[in-house]
Amino acid sequence: MAVETSAPTEPALSFPRDIFAALSPTGFLQAHLTPESDATPTRPNGRPCATGRPPLVNTNTLTHSAGSGVVRLGDTAVVCGLRAEILRLDDVPNPPSGMGDAGPGDDVEGEEEHEDDRAEIEGLGLLVPNIELATGASPAHVPGQPPTAGAQALTARLLAQLHATRVVRARDLRITYTPPPRADMDDYDDDDLPQRQVKAYWTLYLDVLVLSLDGNAFDAAWGAVLAALRNAYMPAARWDPDTAGVVCADAVAEARHLRLRGLPVAASFAVFAGDGRAGKEARQGGEDRAWLLADPDAFEERHCREVVCVVLDCSGGKTALLRVEKHGGGVVDRAALRSVVRLAEGRWREWSVALEWDAPR
Numbered sequence: 001m002a003v004e005t006s007a008p009t010e011p012a013l014s015f016p017r018d019i020f021a022a023l024s025p026t027g028f029l030q031a032h033l034t035p036e037s038d039a040t041p042t043r044p045n046g047r048p049c050a051t052g053r054p055p056l057v058n059t060n061t062l063t064h065s066a067g068s069g070v071v072r073l074g075d076t077a078v079v080c081g082l083r084a085e086i087l088r089l090d091d092v093p094n095p096p097s098g099m100g101d102a103g104p105g106d107d108v109e110g111e112e113e114h115e116d117d118r119a120e121i122e123g124l125g126l127l128v129p130n131i132e133l134a135t136g137a138s139p140a141h142v143p144g145q146p147p148t149a150g151a152q153a154l155t156a157r158l159l160a161q162l163h164a165t166r167v168v169r170a171r172d173l174r175i176t177y178t179p180p181p182r183a184d185m186d187d188y189d190d191d192d193l194p195q196r197q198v199k200a201y202w203t204l205y206l207d208v209l210v211l212s213l214d215g216n217a218f219d220a221a222w223g224a225v226l227a228a229l230r231n232a233y234m235p236a237a238r239w240d241p242d243t244a245g246v247v248c249a250d251a252v253a254e255a256r257h258l259r260l261r262g263l264p265v266a267a268s269f270a271v272f273a274g275d276g277r278a279g280k281e282a283r284q285g286g287e288d289r290a291w292l293l294a295d296p297d298a299f300e301e302r303h304c305r306e307v308v309c310v311v312l313d314c315s316g317g318k319t320a321l322l323r324v325e326k327h328g329g330g331v332v333d334r335a336a337l338r339s340v341v342r343l344a345e346g347r348w349r350e351w352s353v354a355l356e357w358d359a360p361r
Helices: 017-023 025-033 118-124 149-165 217-230 279-283 298-302 334-354
Strands: 055-059 067-073 076-088 127-133 174-177 197-212 237-240 245-248 265-273 290-294 306-313 320-327
Touching: 025 265, 025 298, 055 217, 055 334, 067 217, 076 217, 076 245, 118 149, 127 149, 127 217, 149 217, 149 306, 149 320, 174 237, 197 217, 197 237, 217 265, 265 298, 265 334, 290 334, 306 334
Parallel strands: 127 197
Antiparallel strands: 055 067, 067 076, 076 197, 174 197, 237 245, 265 290, 265 306, 306 320
16 A cells, blocks of 8 residues: 655745844844734844843942043943043133133022033033044944044034033032232222132043943943043142142042032934834834834944934933934924933933932932
8 A cells, every 4th residue: 555645845944043134134123023913022132112221330440530430231331531630711812701700609509500601611611522432342443543423423412412411510610719808908898808710620521432332322421421420539629829820639538529410311212114114104004113212232223214312300300301312214203202201211210220329429
């Protein structure tokens, strides 16, 4: 009796994960975000769309700097060192008007909270950030080359954010001097007393080094800058009229911290539209065609055209939206921006814990 045998079936064509991601990166990302079942969409890195990488912060690791901070977001690692140098007001060729007067904010406690000192800090260039990519930080970074356009753009964004958030007070950077009253002033009023004068400033150089880059370099760099500023020790400085120079105290006990204005945290999001649509077309139809990805990694950044970065501060009990950066598309409208702000509020809480915002100093 003959036995019938069926023809062997050919195995289904399949690719390993890495090959699939290299051949069709957009399809690979969209396949993860559109599961066949009703399960929650999961990104290739295993995170849900609205979940960012937990920030890890270490402070005061650089012993030869006034303050330092190391931040890690997944495989993105950034270190920031703060250097403080003295700028004599006499050495400024064309100082902005009114820079020689210390102002009432130096005498009345609490008034400097609302002092408009952005023009003073920005005009004198008292905050100088700089970002450098370390050798081997990213496969796209070739050692021995001049600063890339990406590094220069990050430096410009850091400088703009330092000025926009007004996180550093000009009062903490001023070095003042009050002349003694003249010997012939036997009978005088308080208005006749010599006024306090600004003689010099502290200039803060924020040197940021990206050790490893796996996406979202700006959030990590800004977190490292905040950590360095928050833990910086500024030596006690006074103006010596005899030498016409600044004298700093050697005693560590006389050093003081910078008193930051709140805790402005940056939260970045990327928008992935798998079918290549943008704007209203990406939101039409019976299903979502665009996904908002919190804290994108390097793979997601390469295939997302729209990026949103919001900077907010919840340290005062209320959410203060300080800055919004958006470019590359039109998916995130005003309604979607509200959702972005809500997600950023949760991100602020994570950063406040990592930076030990409530811890005494």
